[in-house]
Amino acid sequence: MLGLTIATMLGVPASTAFGQVVGWRSAYVIVVVVAALSTIAIWRLVPEPEGAGVTGSIRGELRALRRAQVWFALGIGSIGFGGMFAVYSYIGEIVPGVMGLGERAVPVALFVFGVGMTIGNVLAGRAADRSLYGTIFAGLIGMTVSLAVFALVAENAIAGMILLLALAITSQLMGPSLQLFLLDASPDAPSLAAALHHSALNIGNSLGAALGAAVLAAGWGLLAPAWTGVALAIAGLGIAGWSFAVHRRQQTRTAAEAPTTTDGVPAVC
Numbered sequence: 001m002l003g004l005t006i007a008t009m010l011g012v013p014a015s016t017a018f019g020q021v022v023g024w025r026s027a028y029v030i031v032v033v034v035a036a037l038s039t040i041a042i043w044r045l046v047p048e049p050e051g052a053g054v055t056g057s058i059r060g061e062l063r064a065l066r067r068a069q070v071w072f073a074l075g076i077g078s079i080g081f082g083g084m085f086a087v088y089s090y091i092g093e094i095v096p097g098v099m100g101l102g103e104r105a106v107p108v109a110l111f112v113f114g115v116g117m118t119i120g121n122v123l124a125g126r127a128a129d130r131s132l133y134g135t136i137f138a139g140l141i142g143m144t145v146s147l148a149v150f151a152l153v154a155e156n157a158i159a160g161m162i163l164l165l166a167l168a169i170t171s172q173l174m175g176p177s178l179q180l181f182l183l184d185a186s187p188d189a190p191s192l193a194a195a196l197h198h199s200a201l202n203i204g205n206s207l208g209a210a211l212g213a214a215v216l217a218a219g220w221g222l223l224a225p226a227w228t229g230v231a232l233a234i235a236g237l238g239i240a241g242w243s244f245a246v247h248r249r250q251q252t253r254t255a256a257e258a259p260t261t262t263d264g265v266p267a268v269c
Helices: 002-022 026-045 058-066 068-080 082-088 091-097 103-130 132-153 157-172 174-185 190-217 224-257
Strands: none
Touching (some): 002 026, 002 103, 058 068, 058 190, 068 174, 068 224, 082 132, 082 157, 082 190, 082 224, 091 103, 103 132, 103 157, 132 174, 157 174, 190 224
16 A cells, blocks of 8 residues: 555645645646556556456355454444544644644645655554554554644644654554455455455545534634544544454354364364
8 A cells, every 4th residue: 555655645745735836726637647647557567467357256245245344344444544534634724723834834744644654554564464453453542642642732833743643654554454354354355355445444534524624614623623533543443342352252152163182172174
């Protein structure tokens, strides 16, 4: 997922700065040009994958939706990850309105956030290899703490920037982790798992931004989206804890049902 985080680090600040100078419509022109160039590059340079003619079973892929852990993963991504977007969606208002910086500082804040996302993405891949659940819990707890502290200290510009960096890093601990989670939960439906992962993150994007807009419209202040993000991250943490409890029960049941030798040691099948 480094492509997404690097795009956030470079593309979003650049288009924001360009839009401030030329006009917001210029960002859409940039997107069209980059998308066209990317399409041509993929068509000309990316080789056809092996087994491209082999298609999977739609029914087999959809069978993965019967598994509880798939829905747990989608819930974590849709709700817990939404906490980050509750703040990220309104950086353009928070930086000048709370931190006291000019609008020219908005691309800087977006760049800092993108750097944090890239760092978090790299760390997540290594951490998830050691403990998948541990990395997800670390991301959600880190988001909760970062958002809460940000809401308390954001009026200090330096502290606010540091907390935005921390929020970006901790939020991205969940990106690759949830992808691996879904692949483990549905090994016979990898295409569906990959698609559902990004669908969940997009739902989180919409949910966080919508709830952030709701509290702003209610007149609760520019830092209200941060507290909204805290609530979403805690909700995601609750879903992750529920998922872990179910996982442990399944492990215990499997171990109890495993055949054993005469001395009580599980037999190797």
